Amino acid sequence: MSLPHALLTSLVEKPSSGYELARRFDKSIGYFWHATHQQIYRELARMEGQGWVASSAVDGGRAGKREFVVLPAGRDELRRWAATASEPMELRDELMLRLRADAALGPLGLAEEFERRLDLHRQKLQAYRAIESRDFSAPHLPREAQLRYLILKAGIQFEEGRILWTQDALATLRAGGD
Amino acid sequence: MSLPHALLTSLVEKPSSGYELARRFDKSIGYFWHATHQQIYRELARMEGQGWVASSAVDGGRAGKREFVVLPAGRDELRRWAATASEPMELRDELMLRLRADAALGPLGLAEEFERRLDLHRQKLQAYRAIESRDFSAPHLPREAQLRYLILKAGIQFEEGRILWTQDALATLRAGGD
DNA sequence: CCACCCATGTAACTAGTTACATGATTTC
DNA sequence: GAAATCATGTAACTAGTTACATGGGTGG
Numbered sequence: 001m002s003l004p005h006a007l008l009t010s011l012v013e014k015p016s017s018g019y020e021l022a023r024r025f026d027k028s029i030g031y032f033w034h035a036t037h038q039q040i041y042r043e044l045a046r047m048e049g050q051g052w053v054a055s056s057a058v059d060g061g062r063a064g065k066r067e068f069v070v071l072p073a074g075r076d077e078l079r080r081w082a083a084t085a086s087e088p089m090e091l092r093d094e095l096m097l098r099l100r101a102d103a104a105l106g107p108l109g110l111a112e113e114f115e116r117r118l119d120l121h122r123q124k125l126q127a128y129r130a131i132e133s134r135d136f137s138a139p140h141l142p143r144e145a146q147l148r149y150l151i152l153k154a155g156i157q158f159e160e161g162r163i164l165w166t167q168d169a170l171a172t173l174r175a176g177g178d
Numbered sequence: 179m180s181l182p183h184a185l186l187t188s189l190v191e192k193p194s195s196g197y198e199l200a201r202r203f204d205k206s207i208g209y210f211w212h213a214t215h216q217q218i219y220r221e222l223a224r225m226e227g228q229g230w231v232a233s234s235a236v237d238g239g240r241a242g243k244r245e246f247v248v249l250p251a252g253r254d255e256l257r258r259w260a261a262t263a264s265e266p267m268e269l270r271d272e273l274m275l276r277l278r279a280d281a282a283l284g285p286l287g288l289a290e291e292f293e294r295r296l297d298l299h300r301q302k303l304q305a306y307r308a309i310e311s312r313d314f315s316a317p318h319l320p321r322e323a324q325l326r327y328l329i330l331k332a333g334i335q336f337e338e339g340r341i342l343w344t345q346d347a348l349a350t351l352r353a354g355g356d
Numbered sequence: 357c358c359a360c361c362c363a364t365g366t367a368a369c370t371a372g373t374t375a376c377a378t379g380a381t382t383t384c
Numbered sequence: 385g386a387a388a389t390c391a392t393g394t395a396a397c398t399a400g401t402t403a404c405a406t407g408g409g410t411g412g
Contacts, residue, residue, distance in 0.1 A: 001371075002272050009275065012282045019391050032274045039372065041393060063380060064392055075283065082279045082286045086272040088298055091336060094180050094264040096210045096329045097187060101260045103325040104190045105253065108260045120266055146350050147281040151274045154343050158269060161335045169328050179399075197363050217400065219365060241408060242364055 003043050004052070006033050008070055008078045011053060015069040017061075018044055031128075031155055044068060052077055099169070111173045118166045125159040128152060180264075181221050182230070184211050186248055186256045189231060193247040195239075196222055209306070209333055222246060230255055277347070289351045296344045303337040306330060 010021055010029060021044075022037035024030070035043075047053045052074030055066040070078075095117065102108045136149040188199055188207060199222075200215035202208070213221075225231045230252030233244040248256075273295065280286045314327040 002275055003371085005279065006275050009279045009282050012279075017391075018393095022391095029278075032269050032271065034268060034270070034372095036373070037391090038374090038393080045393095062390060062392095065390080066392090078279055079283060079286060082276045082283070082288070083291075085291055085294065086276070088273075088295060088302075088340070089269070089271040090212060091210050091267070091333060092212070093210065093267040093332075095266075096332065097180055097184050098260045098264070099325050099329055100207075101183065101187045101190075101256055103322045104187050105257060105260075108257060110260070113261075113263055116263065117266060124266075144281045147277050150343075150347050150350060151277055153346070154271075154274065154340075155269060157339045157343055158336075161339050162266070162332075165328075165332050165335055168331070172324050172328060181399085195363075196365095200363095212400095214401070215363090216365080216402090223365095240362060240364095243362080244364090 002033070003035055003039060004047055005078055005081045006035070007040065007043060007047065008052065008074050011068055011070045012075065012078065015067050017058070017065050017067050019065075021068075028131075032151060047074070111170060114166055114170050114173065118163065118170070121159050121162045121166065125156065125163065128156045128159065132156070180211070181213055181217060182225050183256055183259050184213070185218065185221060185225065186230065186252050189246055189248045190253065190256065193245050195236070195243050195245050197243070199246075206309075210329060225252070289348060292344055292348050292351065296341065296348070299337050299340045299344065303334065303341065306334045306337065310334070 006025075006029065007021060010016070010024060016024070018037065018041045022035075022040050025033070025035045025040065044053065044055075048055060048068075050073075052071060053068045054071055055068045058065045058067045061067075095113070098108070098110055098113070102110055131152060132149075136145065136152065138145075141149060184203075184207065185199060188194070188202060194202070196215065196219045200213075200218050203211070203213045203218065222231065222233075226233060226246075228251075230249060231246045232249055233246045236243045236245050239245075273291070276286070276288055276291070280288055309330060310327075314323065314330065316323075319327060
């Protein structure tokens with residue numbers, strides 16, 4: 001279970017409300033770890049119960065707004081978790097299943113969907129490239145920025161690979177017979 | 179929900195028992211779509227209820243062994259589903275969270291885990307390469323084989339990319355400061 | 357006769373998604 | 385004063401995982 005640790009990291013970076021975290025999980029962090037606001041609120045409540053974070057009303061904030069900060073126990077937990085091993089992500093793309101269905105049943109007209117995917121991958125790559133030139137184009141990056149850049153580079157590499165692969169697939173799908 | 183369609187495809191390729199499907203989902207198909215035997219049995223029961231597949235006792239098989247075949251309604255469903263759009267797979271690797279935690283808290287000694295990952299990626303690539311030379315080294319592949327090869331190539335590309343990325347990450351982690 | 361593989365399932369749990377619900381504040 | 389955004393949550397559901405359970409057949 002990694003969501004609590006994703007939240008801890010995000011809160012170490014900057015104490016925030018559930019709402020703010022939800023927005024961050026739709027943007028920067030969301031590029032490699034997605035979560036909805038419902039999940040986030042539920043998890044924050046659990047984490048508070050465990051003494052990993054504490055919340056307080058925000059001066060000058062809206063009614064009901066609560067800001068969460070990481071407690072020492074939360075930092076300890078994050079450090080402990082970061083040192084544990086984890087399994088590499090699984091490849092799990094429905095498009096592969098569709099390709100295999102096409103192979104089993106005969107041509108099903110998948111080219112259109114591959115075109116759509118190609119577009120999506122290009123858009124995502126463009127978004128990543130924009131972040132790259134905005135945040136990581138300085139000649140000497142501090143360690144912290146280098147690590148965050150590494151995460152982005154994993155995304156860039158993935159999208160670039162998928163673009164090439166999708167083009168290969170389109171050529172095969174359109175080549176007709178054998 | 180894609181598991182039923184993965185099972186339909188697998189059963190179109192070859193009528194099988196739940197046990198045989200479970201083994202296939204640990205090998206070839208499992209490389210891009212994993213499922214446990216519990217999930218498979220549950221799903222087969224549902225699919226039979228919907229009239230997509232039918233089961234019968236196997237002559238000369240063990241007691242209780244049932245073989246599933248795809249019914250016309252199941253083929254129709256598979257064809258219908260294959261033509262629908264789907265979202266690209268999500269990047270969701272715990273290692274990225276750990277990198278970000280390291281960036282937020284300071285060096286946590288992740289290099290060891292990256293070494294381990296590097297090994298795993300190399301092993302997986304080797305396994306893929308073995309399948310490649312066993313099944314797809316003929317000069318002219320029929321359409322069906324070309325499509326199945328495409329799926330494998332997506333896996334090969336992913337592992338190769340990750341190997342390069344992990345080496346980059348190790349260099350950064352070991353470079354010490356900025 | 358013991359261990360391993362074949363072959364089936366149930367039950368309980370965890371993580372994630374979708375739908376619903378409410379109310380305050382800011383902006384046009 | 386209406387619409388958009390801020391800000392919080394509950395409830396029901398789906399998919400996937402882990403633990404448990406049973407029994408027949410085969411090979412050493």
